[in-house]
Amino acid sequence: xxxxxxxxxxxxxxxxxxxxxxxxxxxxxxxxxxxxxxxxxxxxxxxxxxxxxxxxxxxxxxxxxxxxxxxxxxxxxxxxxxxxxxxxxxxxxxxxxxxxxxxxxxxxxxxxxxxxxxxxxxxxxxxxxxxxxxxxxxxxxxxxxxxxxxxxxxxxxxxxxxxxxxxxxxxxxxxxxxxxxxxxxxxxxxxxxxxxxxxxxxxxxxxxxxxxxxxxxxxxxxxxxxxxxxxxxxxxxxxxxxxxxxxxxxxxxxxxxxxxxxxxxxxxxxxxxxxxxxxxxxxxxxxxxxxxxxxxxxxxxxxxxxxxxxxxxxxxxxxxxxxxxxxxxxxxxxxxxx
Amino acid sequence: xxxxxxxxxxxxxxxxxxxxxxxxxxxxxxxxxxxxxxxxxxxxxxxxxxxxxxxxxxxxxxxxxxxxxxxxxxxxxxxxxxxxxxxxxxxxxxxxxxxxxxxxxxxxxxxxxxxxxxxxxxxxxxxxxxxxxxxxxxxxxxxxxxxxxxxxxxxxxxxxxxxxxxxxxxxxxxxxxxxxxxxxxxxxxxxxxxxxxxxxxxxxxxxxxxxxxxxxxxxxxxxxxxxxxxxxxxxxxxxxxxxxxxxxxxxxxxxxxxxxxxxxxxxxxxxxxxxxxxxxxxxxxxxxxxxxxxxxxxxxxxxxxxxxxxxxxxxxxxxxxxxxxxxxxxxxxxx
Numbered sequence: 240x241x242x243x244x245x246x247x248x249x250x251x252x253x254x255x256x257x258x259x260x261x262x263x264x265x266x267x268x269x270x271x272x273x274x275x276x277x278x279x280x281x282x283x284x285x286x287x288x289x290x291x292x293x294x295x296x297x298x299x300x301x302x303x304x305x306x307x308x309x310x311x312x313x314x315x316x317x318x319x320x321x322x323x324x325x326x327x328x329x330x331x332x333x334x335x336x337x338x339x340x341x342x343x344x345x346x347x348x349x350x351x352x353x354x355x356x357x358x359x360x361x362x363x364x365x366x367x368x369x370x371x372x373x374x375x376x377x378x379x380x381x382x383x384x385x386x387x388x389x390x391x392x393x394x395x396x397x398x399x400x401x402x403x404x405x406x407x408x409x410x411x412x413x414x415x416x417x418x419x420x421x422x423x424x425x426x427x428x429x430x431x432x433x434x435x436x437x438x439x440x441x442x443x444x445x446x447x448x449x450x451x452x453x454x455x456x457x458x459x460x461x462x463x464x465x466x467x468x469x470x471x472x473x474x475x476x477x478x479x480x481x482x483x484x485x486x487x488x489x490x491x492x493x494x495x496x497x498x499x500x501x502x503x504x505x506x507x508x509x510x511x512x513x514x515x516x517x518x519x520x521x522x523x524x525x526x527x528x529x530x531x532x533x534x535x536x537x538x539x540x541x542x543x544x545x546x547x548x549x550x551x552x553x554x555x556x557x558x559x560x561x562x563x564x565x566x567x568x569x570x571x572x573x574x575x576x577x
Numbered sequence: 578x579x580x581x582x583x584x585x586x587x588x589x590x591x592x593x594x595x596x597x598x599x600x601x602x603x604x605x606x607x608x609x610x611x612x613x614x615x616x617x618x619x620x621x622x623x624x625x626x627x628x629x630x631x632x633x634x635x636x637x638x639x640x641x642x643x644x645x646x647x648x649x650x651x652x653x654x655x656x657x658x659x660x661x662x663x664x665x666x667x668x669x670x671x672x673x674x675x676x677x678x679x680x681x682x683x684x685x686x687x688x689x690x691x692x693x694x695x696x697x698x699x700x701x702x703x704x705x706x707x708x709x710x711x712x713x714x715x716x717x718x719x720x721x722x723x724x725x726x727x728x729x730x731x732x733x734x735x736x737x738x739x740x741x742x743x744x745x746x747x748x749x750x751x752x753x754x755x756x757x758x759x760x761x762x763x764x765x766x767x768x769x770x771x772x773x774x775x776x777x778x779x780x781x782x783x784x785x786x787x788x789x790x791x792x793x794x795x796x797x798x799x800x801x802x803x804x805x806x807x808x809x810x811x812x813x814x815x816x817x818x819x820x821x822x823x824x825x826x827x828x829x830x831x832x833x834x835x836x837x838x839x840x841x842x843x844x845x846x847x848x849x850x851x852x853x854x855x856x857x858x859x860x861x862x863x864x865x866x867x868x869x870x871x872x873x874x875x876x877x878x879x880x881x882x883x884x885x886x887x888x889x890x891x892x893x894x895x896x897x898x899x900x901x902x903x904x905x906x907x908x909x910x911x912x
Contacts, residue, residue, distance in 0.1 A: 372897040373897070376893060380891070380897075382838075383887070383889045384886065386886045504718065543729070543734060549727075553723065554719075555722065560711075563709055563711060
């Protein structure tokens with residue numbers, strides 16, 4: 240009897256269950272960290288050269304460029320959309336940044352590239368929100384259009400960046416031994432993490448992704464949110480384009496083919512559910528590192544590059560199975576508690 | 578008496594109104610893509626004499642066929658409200674398989690083996706989607722990477738030459754002036770139309786695409802139907818892989834990069850809705866032909882290959898924007 244009354248006053252389940260979920264949430268990224276450690280330790284045991292500073296820096300740079308696109312994509316997936324045009328956008332903005340460098344100072348060139356990315360994203364958003372075209376088709380069309388524009392803009396040639404040491408610093412520069420691309424990625428991560436978790440805008444994005452009808456009923460301006468999110472995705476793709484051009488110093492219109500699928504993959508491997516409504520930014524960051532580390536390991540172990548397809552595919556299926564398992568577990572815990 | 582006349586007049590006006598409505602619907606709102614294709618062919622045929630030549634028409638038919646064959650299966654899966662992004666990997670793997678197996682076990686057994694492989698891999702896609710319960714979009718994306726890797730590992734990243742004259746004839750030959758590949762495509766469409774229209778599973782595919790929960794409550798085996806739809810995709814992709822290997826006389830893993838998006842573009846242009854339940858095979862066939870005609874015309878007018886990316890994208894987005902407006906218009910007409 241007393242237990243019954245206790246449970247009425249303070250339902251025991253309600254208290255414990257969120258704790259269990261919080262506990263699981265806390266360790267959400269643990270799987271990725273463990274996998275990261277296994278790959279790093281395993282590879283360095285077989286091939287000690289894996290742990291050289293130069294190799295690790297290369298991996299960090301690759302991961303940072305991928306992560307920046309992934310952050311934007313995570314936002315889109317939280318809203319239950321995705322953007323297939325990021326690869327083309329990366330190519331176009333890399334070429335624009337490279338060619339602008341020849342005529343204007345560096346900050347203006349970078350700003351120009353970012354604005355182009357923003358513009359592409361906003362057009363995506365407007366087509367999706369105002370013309371009611373599904374994100375899949377709108378961004379698929381945009382992917383094709385922007386790829387064409389990038390190839391037309393460069394006339395199919397390579398654009399060489401010469402005599403811009405300060406631009407190369409974006410890639411080779413170091414602050415306290417930390418490579419600059421990683422700092423850029425970290426900065427972006429902090430801003431977007433706060434934007435998603437701790438601002439009204441972020442909550443609105445989650446609301447739209449979680450239940451669109453409810454969000455409309457609650458009076459959210461879905462169209463503006465959609466345009467803003469796709470603008471953000473475009474700008475992140477542009478930022479990665481700038482970073483990539485500073486790494487390569489020679490760019491062309493064929494960069495970034497298949498990037499859109501990689502970006503979606505790292506968001507999903509990072510634990511952002513394709514069902515929308517919630518996102519895991521740290522997971523995206525870790526997943527980008529995991530992929531870069533696997534690629535680096537395959538390179539240094541002289542395993543043919545095409546095994547990375549296998550790694551990506553297997554990781555993706557594994558992450559999905561895990562996500563399904565987790566959702567079922569959460570559903571069961573919540574059901575038992577209620 | 579008087580009231581009867583009024584009634585008769587009312588019926589006449591109603592008939593007239595319905596008739597105009599029917600004409601408007603048929604002319605403008607239905608068969609949009611077919612009208613557009615017809616218009617494009619007539620205009621191009623009048624403007625450019627080269628367009629009318631037999632060789633060019635054969636070329637268009639040939640080029641549309643590979644996308645068209647894939648689009649048949651993709652239409653089925655999109656009608657069931659799924660999607661299959663793994664077709665590029667599957668096509669590469671089928672092509673590699675026929676090129677590797679053909680010389681060893683003979684052409685006919687190899688073809689049968691590859692078709693079975695397509696069915697098996699399609700079933701594999703279906704199992705991953707239904708049993709792990711993940712969105713088809715991302716599951717098949719993962720499977721594409723795995724198939725690509727399998728094809729790469731099999732060929733060690735090399736291009737495999739294929740010297741079978743019979744297979745080459747299948748890929749490049751013509752019958753009464755029509756490319757054999759095109760005839761195969763027509764056969765695939767007839768079979769798939771039969772499946773979609775006249776079999777129980779075909780009806781189930783539509784039902785699941787329209788309303789999955791209702792279908793489940795009605796007692797349909799959702800998983801089985803979905804796996805069946807994926808098998809249909811795998812089967813026709815394997816056919817496309819065999820034919821493309823015949824056309825190119827070689828096979829490699831990445832011979833079909835971007836194939837999935839071209840196929841989906843043709844299906845969507847053909848009026849199949851991504852939200853499931855609605856779509857026609859004839860539309861997808863027209864969509865594939867339309868893209869082939871447009872690309873052919875661009876080549877003919879000397880427009881650079883790069884512009885083709887731009888026009889393909891514009892066609893796709895415009896078509897879908899028109900489709901969205903059309904849906905609104907139909908809503909207006911119905912009320």
